[in-house]
Amino acid sequence: MTSSSAPQVLFTEIGGQSAVDRLVDSFYHRMDTLPEATTIRAMHADDLTSVKNVLKRYLGEWLGGPKLYSQERGHPRLRQRHMHFQIGPAERDAWMLCMRGAVEEVVENTVLRGHLLQAFFKLADWVRNDSGNPHDSQH
Numbered sequence: 001m002t003s004s005s006a007p008q009v010l011f012t013e014i015g016g017q018s019a020v021d022r023l024v025d026s027f028y029h030r031m032d033t034l035p036e037a038t039t040i041r042a043m044h045a046d047d048l049t050s051v052k053n054v055l056k057r058y059l060g061e062w063l064g065g066p067k068l069y070s071q072e073r074g075h076p077r078l079r080q081r082h083m084h085f086q087i088g089p090a091e092r093d094a095w096m097l098c099m100r101g102a103v104e105e106v107v108e109n110t111v112l113r114g115h116l117l118q119a120f121f122k123l124a125d126w127v128r129n130d131s132g133n134p135h136d137s138q139h
Helices: 006-014 016-033 035-041 049-062 068-073 078-082 089-106 110-127
Strands: none
Touching: 006 016, 006 110, 016 035, 016 049, 016 089, 035 089, 049 068, 089 110
16 A cells, blocks of 8 residues: 555455445444444444445545545545544454454455555554554654
């Protein structure tokens, strides 16, 4: 994901938007059913339809697909958009538990799986807003 062509390759390799949609649906199914995800599930509305659609557009674009998210919502500003939630290592890890299961279910290629999980961990860690966030000390 460091070169300009890498994101497009990831979007194509994962299987395009239909695979992104399956990934998001699987992710939220896990958030709804895993006891370890109770805390992060409580941060969401009862009806997940809207947030699912937003994440589908965001992840599609993040992986190099059509720029549907930014056309509709502008710059992601992930940390700012999540600042009203308390997100520390436990919440990051619960999010990753759900995403890891979704990636393992949807992405067949084990090498691609590994790349995605590394990228998702960086993303989830970046959103942290606890006092121990190592990203804040870099500024």
